[in-house]
Amino acid sequence: QQPVQSPQAVILREGEDAVINCSSSKALYSVHWYRQKHGEAPVFLMILLKGGEQKGHEKISASFNEKKQQSSLYLTASQLSYSGTYFCGTREYGNKLVFGAGTILRVKS
Amino acid sequence: DAGVIQSPRHEVTEMGQEVTLRCKPISGHDYLFWYRQTMMRGLELLIYFNNNVPIDDSGMPEDRFSAKMPNASFSTLKIQPSEPRDSAVYFCASRETGANTEAFFGQGTRLTVV
Numbered sequence: 388q389q390p391v392q393s394p395q396a397v398i399l400r401e402g403e404d405a406v407i408n409c410s411s412s413k414a415l416y417s418v419h420w421y422r423q424k425h426g427e428a429p430v431f432l433m434i435l436l437k438g439g440e441q442k443g444h445e446k447i448s449a450s451f452n453e454k455k456q457q458s459s460l461y462l463t464a465s466q467l468s469y470s471g472t473y474f475c476g477t478r479e480y481g482n483k484l485v486f487g488a489g490t491i492l493r494v495k496s
Numbered sequence: 497d498a499g500v501i502q503s504p505r506h507e508v509t510e511m512g513q514e515v516t517l518r519c520k521p522i523s524g525h526d527y528l529f530w531y532r533q534t535m536m537r538g539l540e541l542l543i544y545f546n547n548n549v550p551i552d553d554s555g556m557p558e559d560r561f562s563a564k565m566p567n568a569s570f571s572t573l574k575i576q577p578s579e580p581r582d583s584a585v586y587f588c589a590s591r592e593t594g595a596n597t598e599a600f601f602g603q604g605t606r607l608t609v610v
Binding site: 389416417419421427428429430431434436474476482483484485486487488489 | 527529537544602603
């Protein structure tokens with residue numbers, strides 16, 4: 388079953404912050420975040436393992452609450468290059484990796 | 497390594513024709529995934545393999561779809577007969593065993609069935 392992402396789309400001005408949420412109805416082993424530019428393949432951002440960890444990647448960070456089966460991606464001081472579609476992928480206890488419908492992020496100057 | 501390689505990049509075919517999409521995973525990766533991307537449903541997992549063996553094909557939409565992995569370096573996704581609603585971008589991804597390993601995606605095949 389695909390995880391649910393929210394919001395479906397968001398428009399920001401450069402320098403603004405955004406949060407993208409991801410939730411699953413199943414117990415999760417890890418959460419994967421990817422970004423896809425138009426016409427390109429999804430590109431890996433980060434993996435979060437169970438244990439409630441938080442990771443960072445430049446001004447993009449994420450958290451994972453395994454008890455609630457939820458993850459959030461935080462984009463701080465957004466740049467034009469952050470525009471794209473963000474996907475969360477959830478890995479259950481096994482190796483199945485399923486993705487949500489995606490969140491379209493557009494950063495305007 | 498050149499990454500995950502998919503072919504063709506674009507395919508236009510007529511309804512009812514057979515379509516075969518191809519994927520070469522990264523050498524040493526023992527998991528291979530096939531996804532279909534549409535605007536409405538995002539990235540849908542169709543099937544995945546571990547060490548060339550299909551593990552979960554519950555996402556394959558119907559019997560018209562089939563996938564094989566005859567060896568560690570090649571996989572195919574076949575649609576027979578194709579229908580206009582199969583039009584989408586199909587991605588192949590691979591990763592190696594491990595708790596902290598990412599999946600690498602190919603460039604995708606854009607399929608249009610007219």
